[in-house]
Amino acid sequence: MWIQRDLTLQPRPRGIHLVTGEVLDALPELRDVHAGLLHVFLAHTSASLTLTENASPAVRRDLEGWLDEAAPEDRRWEHDSEGPDDMPAHVKASLMGASLTLAVREGALALGTWQGICLCEHRDRGGPRRLTLTLHGAE
Numbered sequence: 302m303w304i305q306r307d308l309t310l311q312p313r314p315r316g317i318h319l320v321t322g323e324v325l326d327a328l329p330e331l332r333d334v335h336a337g338l339l340h341v342f343l344a345h346t347s348a349s350l351t352l353t354e355n356a357s358p359a360v361r362r363d364l365e366g367w368l369d370e371a372a373p374e375d376r377r378w379e380h381d382s383e384g385p386d387d388m389p390a391h392v393k394a395s396l397m398g399a400s401l402t403l404a405v406r407e408g409a410l411a412l413g414t415w416q417g418i419c420l421c422e423h424r425d426r427g428g429p430r431r432l433t434l435t436l437h438g439a440e
Contacts, residue, residue, distance in 0.1 A: 302337075304330050304436040309429050313422045315386070317351070317361035320432075321418045325410070328436055337405040337438015344431045347390035347424050349397030355417025368393045368423070390423035397421050405438050 308327040310320060324341060325331065331339065343350050354360035371393070378388035401418065404411035420430060 302330070302334065302436070302438055302440055304328065304434075306434055308432045308434055310420060310432065312426070312428050312430075313420065315365075315422050315425050315427075317353070317365050318420045318422065319355055319361075319417045320420045321355065321410075321412075324418055324432070324434065328434055331405060331410075331436060332408040333440050334405045334408060334436065334438035335440060337436065339403045339405055339410065340400065340435040340437075341403070341418065342400045342433045342435070343420070344433060345394070345399070345427070347387065347394055348427055348430050349394040349399060349421040349423065350401050351397050351419050351421055352401055352403070352412070352416050353419055354415055356415050361419065365421075368396070368421075371396070384425075386424050390427075393421065393423040405436070 306327065308323065310323060328339070341350060353364065372389040374385040374389050380388045422430070
């Protein structure tokens with residue numbers, strides 16, 4: 302089985318946001334997959350994806366704080382025409398990455414107990430974000 306569809310996430314404020322439920326809701330066919338892979342691709346250069354802690358919001362806040370220190374807005378960036386949060390957002394997105402490939406087992410994502418799919422919104426007003434979900438597996 303091969304399924305591919307786009308999922309548009311509603312705009313979110315800057316931060317790291319759990320989106321596992323939205324991804325699963327967009328792919329009800331995943332329940333029929335015995336063994337397979339789900340590839341999640343984010344088609345943007347100022348946001349990213351990560352797999353991280355899904356229980357404690359403090360983990361996501363600490364990760365965001367670390368990213369802000371790694372790519373501060375007050376650094377002198379050459380690319381600055383789209384506002385002070387733009388170039389730092391590109392750096393953060395490059396560090397974090399634009400895709401995840403996840404195992405599917407017995408109709409569910411084979412995630413660890415505390416893992417969740419997160420959208421990392423690196424801009425103050427990033428707007429809607431588009432994910433391409435590609436599911437491949439055996440029923």
